[in-house]
Amino acid sequence: MSDYKTLSVADVSVGDKLPELDIDITSGLIVGGALATRDFEPVHHDKSVAQAAGLPDIFMNILTSQGLMSRFVTDWSGPEAIVKSLDVKLGAPNLPGMVMTVAGEVTACDAEAGVVDIAVTGENNIWGMHMQGSVQIVLPVEG
Amino acid sequence: MVANIKDKAVIVGVHNTEFSKDSGVSELSLAAQAVKGAIDDAGLKPSDIDGFATFTMDSNDEIEVARAVGCGDMTFWGRSHYGGGAATGSLHQAVMAVATGMAECVAVYRALNGRSGHRFSDGVSGNIMTADAIHWGWYMPYGLLTPASWVAMFNQRWMHLTGVTKDAMFEVAHSTREYAVNNPNAFFYGRSFDRAEYDAARMIADPLQLFDCCQESDGASCVIVTTPERARDLKQPGVSVRGVAQAAAADQEQMTSFYREEFAAIPEMEIAAKNCYEMSGLSVDDIDAAIIYDAFSPIVLWQLEAWGFCGFGESGDFVLDGALRPGGRLPTNTHGGQLSEGYIHGVNGIVEATRLVRGQSLNQPDKEINHALVTSGVGIPTGGALLGKLD
Amino acid sequence: MTPEEQKAFEDKLYAYVGVKVCSRKPAKDAVNETMIRHWTEVMGDNNPAYTDMEWAASSRRGRTIAPPAMMYVWNQEGYSVASSGRASDPQTDMVEFFNEHGFTGVLGTNVKQEYSREASPGDTVYVEMVIDSISERKATARGTGYFFETLATFSDQNNETLGTQRFRVLKFIPQEQPAAAADTNELQVPTRIPSPRGHDNGWWWNAVDEGKVLIQRCKSCQTLRHPPRPMCGECQSMEWDSIESTLDGEVMSYTSLRHPKIPGYPSDPICAVIKLAEGTNIVSNVVGCEFADVHIGMKLKGKVEQVDEKTMLPQFYPA
Known part of the structure; x- marks a missing residue:
């Protein structure tokens, strides 16, 4: 069995930065993400429909952005963390050819309850902020 | 004073290509044909040409012409500005080079598709297809786009061949920063860093991290050169140029000489070093301090080897012995270098080398500085100079 | 829109507040490993809590769970959205009402999910949804419009609440874009910088x-x-x-x-x-x-x- 580490709340302090994650936005990720979230809106898989809606290409659906944000946090926290909320403010769309850099920082940490708030941003290198929000998790309290 | 070039340079070969309204070939091709024709007219070989002179408006880099024609190492190139004003201006460059011995055979060229390509009547706009633009085209589509990435490509192989590690790169970056800490004009005045911070800094292009890279700076530097006679009447102690050389080696490209049999090397800097030493009558043991061009930390290491301070692959041990530090064998980049003072394309380095010889550096070493070395950038046609006290 | 027309419009619009978009209904499929794997592969999410049965068995949970961010996925309408369009419900009716009055622009602005319980393979996710609020008329950078918020509540087969989702959407009258602005480089997706092509290359x-x-x-x-x-x-x-x-x-x-x-x-x-x-x-x-x-x-x-x-x-x- 693989050894997966989970942070303890004692390991975490306000101001801690999460390791940055660069995600290549490809047509594969956008279409794959839309289908994995059962989102068959044509703007997420049909370029001509996306262009008719005023964008140059298909764009990422919200459920994929949520998924990437959740993954970003649990990559850092480890698998015993329990995700309590995901609050996302949506910005510029993610289109193929862009790179989204996801960054995060601990903004609150309750050592007794194990509750940790993380501010997360996902910024793409063309149009800027794609998503901005906060994720709340509960970490194990003892080591 | 009267210029002293009379009868010191002679025109020995000439050639024109076909003149047309549409050459059907590149400007580089025209330049290569003209140069080759003149070489033939003179009865010389391409490898005899060691210098070039042309117009600043010419789109053909000297090194591109040299590679195309199959010339070897070069020790002179000079351009003259102001459009047609450069006609005898480029001849003037060539004559000065030959008269002073900076080069032996200089090709003066000008090549243009002035009708089928960029027309003067187009005015000053429009796309200009140059050999230089085509050169970058071999790298841009792959993302090999920045100076850091080109230097990283050399350095990865050089580290592989020599076994030199990041310990040596850290020592270069760190010893330089320690000088900047004392220099109020430096970006990093009063701000040191330690090994943990160095290691944690962001990766720029493997293996170069943030502190291995220089600043992007706004600023300007200048030095004034005059005759020894006038220098003796002026208020500062004179600093004499004992030797100065420029060099491009065979198969030179601009930052991307990746096509040589062994490209983890800077043969052009070795030529510049050899010529500077010969010109000045000095040897490596005479050099007391150095300003070594440091756009990136590892290029200091390669240059220490090229100038003979140590053998190939030995620069790591050389710097780890503390050679670059204030009390070391070769206090280096005492202004804080371009890594930590500012990146003014090396001219701030000439300023600091002058100050070292004058005895005016903010980090003036305890020992007497009789001779200082200052070098140009690496990966491109380059050069160096040896400065000493005016007798 | 005159003040009278706006009042008539808003009277009808605000009647949608509190209207159920759908009553509590089950997903067509129970939470299952296949859909979870599909999702984790695309997201690049290697969290063993989702896919590693052996690890999960000895974890604090004792079982694998569905990624919480999948909560909304289980009840999605499916391929009919692409093939025959979204089925009509009070929300699509309201959107159509907006469109008829010129509020054709649409922009999702915020989505907040809160999770109270983790679902595992075998659980069935139920959803019910209500139009929770509609803002007053607002001037935004995109144009004049209204924010509406839907509240979806998720529960399992035992009627235990799994979580909620609040989704905030702006419906607006698109501002006229000057022709030049609509065709700016900003709308070009960048590609790699090509080499210039001359005689020699x-x-x-x-x-x-x-x-x-x-x-x-x-x-x-x-x-x-x-x-x-x-x-x-x-x-x-x-x-x-x-x-x-x-x-x-x-x-x-x-x-x-x-x-x-x-x-x-x-x-x-x-x-x-x-x-x-x-x-x-x-x-x-x-x-x-x-x-x-x-x-x-x-x-x-x-x-x-x-x-x-x-x-x-x-x-x-x-x-």
Whole structure:
């Protein structure tokens, strides 16, 4: 069995930065993400429909952005963390050819309850902020 | 004073290509044909040409012409500005080079598709297809786009061949920063860093991290050169140029000489070093301090080897012995270098080398500085100079 | 819209507040490993809590769970959205009402999910949804409009609440875009920077567009040269032809451009100087492996590929 580490709340302090994650936005990720979230809106898989809606290409659906944000946090926290909320403010769309850099920082940490708030941003290198929000998790309290 | 070039340079070969309204070939091709024709007219070989002179408006880099024609190492190139004003201006460059011995055979060229390509009547706009633009085209589509990435490509192989590690790169970056800490004009005045911070800094292009890279700076530097006679009447102690050389080696490209049999090397800097030493009558043991061009930390290491301070692959041990530090064998980049003072394309380095010889550096070493070395950038046609006290 | 028309519009609009979009109904499929795996693969999420049964059995939970961010996924309508359009419900009716009055623009602005309980394979997710609120009329950067918020509540087969989702949407009257602004570069998706194509190199790139990597050869002395040049440096002949490379190669050196991120390029592209079997060096990308796996001396095999909408390039894979 693989050894997966989970942070303890004692390991975490306000101001801690999460390791940055660069995600290549490809047509594969956008279409794959839309289908994995059962989102068959044509703007997420049909370029001509996306262009008719005023964008140059298909764009990422919200459920994929949520998924990437959740993954970003649990990559850092480890698998015993329990995700309590995901609050996302949506910005510029993610289109193929862009790179989204996801960054995060601990903004609150309750050592007794194990509750940790993380501010997360996902910024793409063309149009800027794609998503901005906060994720709340509960970490194990003892080591 | 009267210029002293009379009868010191002679025109020995000439050639024109076909003149047309549409050459059907590149400007580089025209330049290569003209140069080759003149070489033939003179009865010389391409490898005899060691210098070039042309117009600043010419789109053909000297090194591109040299590679195309199959010339070897070069020790002179000079351009003259102001459009047609450069006609005898480029001849003037060539004559000065030959008269002073900076080069032996200089090709003066000008090549243009002035009708089928960029027309003067187009005015000053429009796309200009140059050999230089085509050169970058071999790298841009792959993302090999920045100076850091080109230097990283050399350095990865050089580290592989020599076994030199990041310990040596850290020592270069760190010893330089320690000088900047004392220099109020430096970006990093009063701000040191330690090994943990160095290691944690962001990766720029493997293996170069943030502190291995220089600043992007706004600023300007200048030095004034005059005759020894006038220098003796002026208020500062004179600093004499004992030797100065420029060099491009065979198969030179601009930052991307990746096509040589062994490209983890800077043969052009070795030529510049050899010529500077010969010109000045000095040897490596005479050099007391150095300003070594440091756009990136590892290029200091390669240059220490090229100038003979140590053998190939030995620069790591050389710097780890503390050679670059204030009390070391070769206090280096005492202004804080371009890594930590500012990146003014090396001219701030000439300023600091002058100050070292004058005895005016903010980090003036305890020992007497009789001779200082200052070098140009690496990966491109380059050069160096040896400065000493005016007798 | 006159004040009277606006009042009449808003009277009808605000009647949607509190209207149920759907009553509590089950997803067509129970939470299942197949859909979870599909999701984790695309997201690049290796969390063993979702897919590693063995690990999960000995974890605090004792079982695998569905990614909480999938909560909304289970009740999605499915392919009919693409094939026959979204089925009508009070929310689509309200959207249509907006559209009829010129509020044709739509922009999701916020989505907040809160999770009270983790679902596992075998659980069935139920959803009910209500139009929870509609804002007053607002002037926004996009145009004048209204924010509405839907509240979806999720529960399992035992009627235990799993969580909620609040989704905030702006419906607005799109501002007239000046023609010039609508056609700015901003709307172009960037591609890699192409090489200019001139006399001396255009033929080489044209061959790449046709899937071939050529090496220039002197017709007089047969010397190969790359990058192409108009004259042979060995014998000064200007006559040349070319051979096609097999694209068997070896890494001479390599790096990866980590910073800055360049629009149109993948992040951290691996670039290498590659010695081809024919003897000339070429710069290209190494793909199909991690940076840590690349080393000097590594054998590569190249092929010409389309890397973005406009660009064909040789790309090299581990041999």
